[in-house]
Amino acid sequence: MMILVDDGGGAYEKMDHSPWNGCTLADFVMPFFLFIVGVAIALALKRVPRAVDAIRKITIRTLKLIFWGILLQGGYSHAPDDLSYGVDMKHIRWMGILQRIALVYFVVAIIETFTTKLRKTAVLGSGKFAICRCISMAVNDGKRFTVPCGVRGSLGPACNAVGYVDRQIWGINHLYSQPVWIRSKDCTYDSPNAGPLRADAAPWCLAPFEPEGFLSSISAILSGTIGVHYGHVLIHFKLHSERLKHWALMGFALLVCGIILHFTNAIPINKQLYSISYVCFTAGAAGLVLSGFYILIDIWGLRTPFLFLEWIGMNAMLVFVMAAQGIFPAFINGWYYETPNNSLVHWIHKHIFVNVWHSERLGTLLYVIFAEIVFWGVVSGILHKLGIYWKL
Known part of the structure; x- marks a missing residue:
């Protein structure tokens, strides 16, 4: 959320x-x-x-x-x-x-x-x-x-x-x-x-x-x-x-x-x-x-539809640091760039989501859901299968 x-x-x-x-x-x-x-x-x-x-x-x-x-x-x-x-x-x-x-x-x-x-x-x-x-x-x-x-x-x-x-x-x-x-x-x-x-x-x-x-x-x-x-x-x-x-x-x-x-x-x-x-x-x-x-x-007993939440919860600190605090996008873009619009993340957001749906609002929402939440749900699931967790 x-x-x-x-x-x-x-x-x-x-x-x-x-x-x-x-x-x-x-x-x-x-x-x-x-x-x-x-x-x-x-x-x-x-x-x-x-x-x-x-x-x-x-x-x-x-x-x-x-x-x-x-x-x-x-x-x-x-x-x-x-x-x-x-x-x-x-x-x-x-x-x-x-x-x-x-x-x-x-x-x-x-x-x-x-x-x-x-x-x-x-x-x-x-x-x-x-x-x-x-x-x-x-x-x-x-x-x-x-x-x-x-x-x-x-x-x-x-x-x-x-x-x-x-x-x-x-x-x-x-x-x-x-x-x-x-x-x-x-x-x-x-x-x-x-x-x-x-x-x-x-x-x-x-x-x-x-x-x-x-x-x-x-x-x-x-x-x-x-x-x-x-x-x-x-x-x-x-x-x-x-x-x-x-x-x-x-x-x-x-x-x-x-x-x-x-x-x-x-x-x-x-x-x-x-x-x-x-x-x-x-x-x-x-x-x-x-x-x-x-x-x-x-x-x-409807556990399967919510497994991605369980996986994210097992690596909550990792997802918080990498996604919510923007460390992963910063790593992808490089820490410093001339303008926020001149970056790989912005290109994905604009050309794969916003331009396809011809809507800034809907494209942004779909980008957040699929390129961020679903992405980190999958990553967390893979880490769970490998037994890798970031615990404090």
């Missing part, structure tokens, strides 16, 4: 991240990933022989994720403007996708390690821990609305506590320099593809903003926590009907909660701020999607 929205979002605006409030297809990627990380943690740590060994493995994996995150999104894998070698440490980006996943994984896994014995008898015990964590995240949201940022309690892009805290911790030079709000109608005349800036555009339109910042990453822990609870249901309940009942009930409850908070304007659904309504809405959707796949694959 990340490949689809990253490379197809330019042609289909509804796929790309919402400029501010609201939720598009791209906004489901991060919380879905954190949700399934939580499910995996529950399964992996259902038995912890020695806490010391578990903490050591958790810490090492966390550090590896942070290392790869800084390497891929800190600026090391992108060509500087002057095409010189090296990275300007004064402008390196410290936070990013893998760094957020690392933080969520570390906190949730450590909690699971120390609470395993307290929840062995029933899922009810894990539910209590989940409720406690939900309360703590709600308190965090309360702090978010009271941290001073020019206008106390503001949730707008020009002034909000998430951006304020990140500027204080990391410094403005270490934040993401291409915020998605540039596509909003307040900043550009044409929202799709971030057209030219309006003559009356506000100064904040080009201000850096970290979508994977510190405060919002703390809220993101809740997405992983909810996934842990779904994992506990899988472990403790053996009947399909019992698992689906718990999953569907919690999924619908979270979904409705997020919708109510958003449409009453109490707390808008906002990926950039990672608001509590966004957590509830996306986690509820993730729970229902998991339930749907469970019905199709585990109950109805």
Whole structure:
């Protein structure tokens, strides 16, 4: 889904991240990933022989994720403007996708390690821990609305506590320099593809903003926590009907909660701020999607049509680095070229897909599906047959 929205979002605006409030297809990627990380943690740590060994493995994996995150999104894998070698440490980006996943994984896994014995008898015990964590995240949201940022309690892009805290911790030079709000109608005349800036555009339109910042990453822990609870249901309940009942009930409850908070304007659904309504809405959707796949694959036995997803999942890190982060296309094109349009990847995109279908949008969508998603599904399947996996 990340490949689809990253490379197809330019042609289909509804796929790309919402400029501010609201939720598009791209906004489901991060919380879905954190949700399934939580499910995996529950399964992996259902038995912890020695806490010391578990903490050591958790810490090492966390550090590896942070290392790869800084390497891929800190600026090391992108060509500087002057095409010189090296990275300007004064402008390196410290936070990013893998760094957020690392933080969520570390906190949730450590909690699971120390609470395993307290929840062995029933899922009810894990539910209590989940409720406690939900309360703590709600308190965090309360702090978010009271941290001073020019206008106390503001949730707008020009002034909000998430951006304020990140500027204080990391410094403005270490934040993401291409915020998605540039596509909003307040900043550009044409929202799709971030057209030219309006003559009356506000100064904040080009201000850096970290979508994977510190405060919002703390809220993101809740997405992983909810996934842990779904994992506990899988472990403790053996009947399909019992698992689906718990999953569907919690999924619908979270979904409705997020919708109510958003449409009453109490707390808008906002990926950039990672608001509590966004957590509830996306986690509820993730729970229902998991339930749907469970019905199709585990109950109805329709595994073959979804094998490519299983293969990609076994080499998720490889596909993320090579495809979603653009390392493989950069390798094919060469790291430096005169213009992005003068490359092999662009030629394939234009002449094999766009020109054949006589549509930029449809050609782009088919290119993403077949030349990227299907391609990496096949590559992952071959690697699976050869027993080759990239694990952290």
